[in-house]
Amino acid sequence: MTESWFAASRPRRKRPAASSFQTAKEKPQEGEVVAAGPGARDDSGQLRPLDVKVGDRILFGKWSGTEIKLNGEDLLIMKESDVMGVIEVDAVARNAA
Numbered sequence: 001m002t003e004s005w006f007a008a009s010r011p012r013r014k015r016p017a018a019s020s021f022q023t024a025k026e027k028p029q030e031g032e033v034v035a036a037g038p039g040a041r042d043d044s045g046q047l048r049p050l051d052v053k054v055g056d057r058i059l060f061g062k063w064s065g066t067e068i069k070l071n072g073e074d075l076l077i078m079k080e081s082d083v084m085g086v087i088e089v090d091a092v093a094r095n096a097a
Helices: 089-096
Strands: 005-009 030-036 057-060 066-070 073-079 083-087
Antiparallel strands (some): 057 083
16 A cells, blocks of 8 residues: 555444335445555655554545455545544443443
């Protein structure tokens, strides 16, 4: 991966049978970073590392990224600017308790 691009995978979710009549395909706007480039170069040529890293759970816009299939896995290739936030695992655990 190069520059400020990275790959993310969407979690697989099962929909309840009661909602199977819906015709619109719902896509989660959450994923996990599975690969990342080294970062982007600023105006002076210095490498600025990405704020996201492999393993981060992220939130992104509904139409963010480009969908690809690689080795049978559906992935999104997106820019760091598409990321709305990083979900901290500790915060999720605290809210669930």
